[in-house]
Amino acid sequence: MYLTPEEEKTLDGEYGRSLQKAIEILVALGDIYGADKLIPVKSAQIAGVSYKTIGDAGLEWISDLEGKVKIPSILNPAGMDIVRWDEMGIDPVFAKKQQEIIEAYAKLGIQTKCTCTPYYLEGFNVTLDDHIAWSESSAVSYANSVIGARTNREGGPSALSAALVGKTANYGYHLDEMREPVVAVEVDCELSGSDFGALGYVVGKTIGSRVPIFYMKNEPSKNEMKSLGAALAASGAVALYHIEGVTPEAVRNKFTRPDDIIPVERTQIDEVYETNKDIQSSEIITVGCPHCSVEELEEIAGLVEGKKLQKEMWVCTAREVAERNPDLVQRIEKSGAKVVCDTCMVVSPSTNKYASMTVNSGKALAYVPSMCKVAAKYASIEDCINEAGVVDEN
Amino acid sequence: MKIKCRTISRGIAEGEVLLTHDAISFLGNVDPETGEIVEPQHELYGQSIAGKVLVFPHGKGSTVGSYVIYQLFKNGVAPAAMINLESEPIVAVGAIISEVPLVDRLEKDPYEFLKNGDRVIVNSTEAFVELKKE
Numbered sequence: 425m426y427l428t429p430e431e432e433k434t435l436d437g438e439y440g441r442s443l444q445k446a447i448e449i450l451v452a453l454g455d456i457y458g459a460d461k462l463i464p465v466k467s468a469q470i471a472g473v474s475y476k477t478i479g480d481a482g483l484e485w486i487s488d489l490e491g492k493v494k495i496p497s498i499l500n501p502a503g504m505d506i507v508r509w510d511e512m513g514i515d516p517v518f519a520k521k522q523q524e525i526i527e528a529y530a531k532l533g534i535q536t537k538c539t540c541t542p543y544y545l546e547g548f549n550v551t552l553d554d555h556i557a558w559s560e561s562s563a564v565s566y567a568n569s570v571i572g573a574r575t576n577r578e579g580g581p582s583a584l585s586a587a588l589v590g591k592t593a594n595y596g597y598h599l600d601e602m603r604e605p606v607v608a609v610e611v612d613c614e615l616s617g618s619d620f621g622a623l624g625y626v627v628g629k630t631i632g633s634r635v636p637i638f639y640m641k642n643e644p645s646k647n648e649m650k651s652l653g654a655a656l657a658a659s660g661a662v663a664l665y666h667i668e669g670v671t672p673e674a675v676r677n678k679f680t681r682p683d684d685i686i687p688v689e690r691t692q693i694d695e696v697y698e699t700n701k702d703i704q705s706s707e708i709i710t711v712g713c714p715h716c717s718v719e720e721l722e723e724i725a726g727l728v729e730g731k732k733l734q735k736e737m738w739v740c741t742a743r744e745v746a747e748r749n750p751d752l753v754q755r756i757e758k759s760g761a762k763v764v765c766d767t768c769m770v771v772s773p774s775t776n777k778y779a780s781m782t783v784n785s786g787k788a789l790a791y792v793p794s795m796c797k798v799a800a801k802y803a804s805i806e807d808c809i810n811e812a813g814v815v816d817e818n
Numbered sequence: 819m820k821i822k823c824r825t826i827s828r829g830i831a832e833g834e835v836l837l838t839h840d841a842i843s844f845l846g847n848v849d850p851e852t853g854e855i856v857e858p859q860h861e862l863y864g865q866s867i868a869g870k871v872l873v874f875p876h877g878k879g880s881t882v883g884s885y886v887i888y889q890l891f892k893n894g895v896a897p898a899a900m901i902n903l904e905s906e907p908i909v910a911v912g913a914i915i916s917e918v919p920l921v922d923r924l925e926k927d928p929y930e931f932l933k934n935g936d937r938v939i940v941n942s943t944e945a946f947v948e949l950k951k952e
Contacts, residue, residue, distance in 0.1 A: 449914050
């Protein structure tokens with residue numbers, strides 16, 4: 425792998441041990457995957473934030489690092505709402521460790537905003553062909569597919585290294601040839617809302633890490649593509665998909681239709697809604713996986729308006745999005761639902777205490793049973809709110 | 819005898835060879851407190867990797883494995899060095915953050931010229947493995 429004289433100096437330790445380790449990680453990954461050089465990246469999103477996943481060893485490693493990140497950098501969701509963790513029933517010992525992890529990242533100059541939707545935040549807007557180093561699987565999918573920016577599925581340490589060095593190794597989805605679709609997904613019916621999460625859940629199971637191009641009967645919204653990508657990345661390992669005539673690279677590049685075809689029928693989508701349908705009544709309802717956009721908060725606020733929910737309901741979003749829209753948060757919370765920030769139903773240990781959950785996210789449906797040991801069923805956003813036991817106040 | 823190799827994590831270390839044909843998932847296969855292999859189905863079950871030149875084909879399993887290697891290092895029970903047939907990111911990153919020399923793609927098949935108990939030097943900085951004669 426070619427390194428500039430400056431990069432060689434960094435690798436030889438002239439700028440300190442931390443930066444040396446960081447570039448060593450990037451060069452090792454570059455060598456493993458056949459990169460020719462390092463390339464600058466515009467921003468980084470760093471996974472390995474929840475104390476539940478990285479433990480004391482992760483905390484120690486981050487705490488031992490010195491220096492400051494060179495590019496705008498942000499974090500993945502944490503294990504709790506940083507402010508309202510007590511209300512979520514989080515153990516104070518866990519909360520203390522979680523705070524230490526976040527402070528260790530802050531010391532390195534990383535913005536301690538914990539979200540899977542960095543693209544909604546100030547300073548993290550990316551555009552077509554931008555190179556970035558993001559970690560969270562749904563954020564990677566959204567950036568690559570819906571925006572047409574370029575990132576690999578970075579692990580925690582590699583994204584952190586990219587943040588410190590300001591560069592990443594040029595391999596994988598940074599290269600044109602790796603972004604070509606290799607399998608066609610033909611959807612035989614019109615879809616809307618949570619159907620797209622169900623589609624991702626179905627297709628992800630068979631597709632592995634290949635790049636698909638979808639042929640759809642109707643054009644999804646950005647929020648619907650967000651759900652599709654998150655589910656594809658969770659039930660499979662898809663980091664990039666295209667939709668014919670819709671996503672920016674499919675529009676620009678006019679890809680030839682791959683010979684390998686996966687047909688999807690309406691009945692397969694409907695089956696996702698049948699998962700665990702024997703759960704008569706869920707104990708908790710969660711939405712916002714990935715974190716809700718402003719439009720999604722608006723939709724939820726409209727649906728719960730003038731109603732009182734009978735069950736625990738979480739609406740997960742980025743703190744910055746919630747803070748920019750206090751009126752929406754207030755309208756949602758008036759119903760009894762909680763607007764939860766910095767975390768979600770998948771990475772927080774506080775969902776473990778429930779036996780059953782209703783979700784409107786294909787990603788949550790894929791992870792909640794294994795990561796939280798909670799039975800999950802799937803529903804549209806309207807049915808999620810109905811499941812929360814609405815009593816009309818009028 | 820010096821064998822050329824590819825550098826993954828730089829450094830120089832000497833130790834006794836501990837060799838396995840099984841892949842290792844540091845998360846789940848290894849006790850981070852003792853360095854012992856705790857997976858009953860594993861070829862090295864019950865043995866400690868602490869201070870050894872660990873020869874294994876490649877890593878597997880969760881990315882948290884990188885942090886398990888760091889925990890072994892902090893607890894003073896990390897391998898002295900590691901030799902892979904083909905390194906993958908989890909072990910590579912773990913070795914780098916833990917300052918454990920790691921090499922792969924040796925010019926000679928390590929399973930043909932190394933056996934348990936051999937003393938070797940892994941010089942990853944200069945990209946060679948040296949088998950020391952008794």
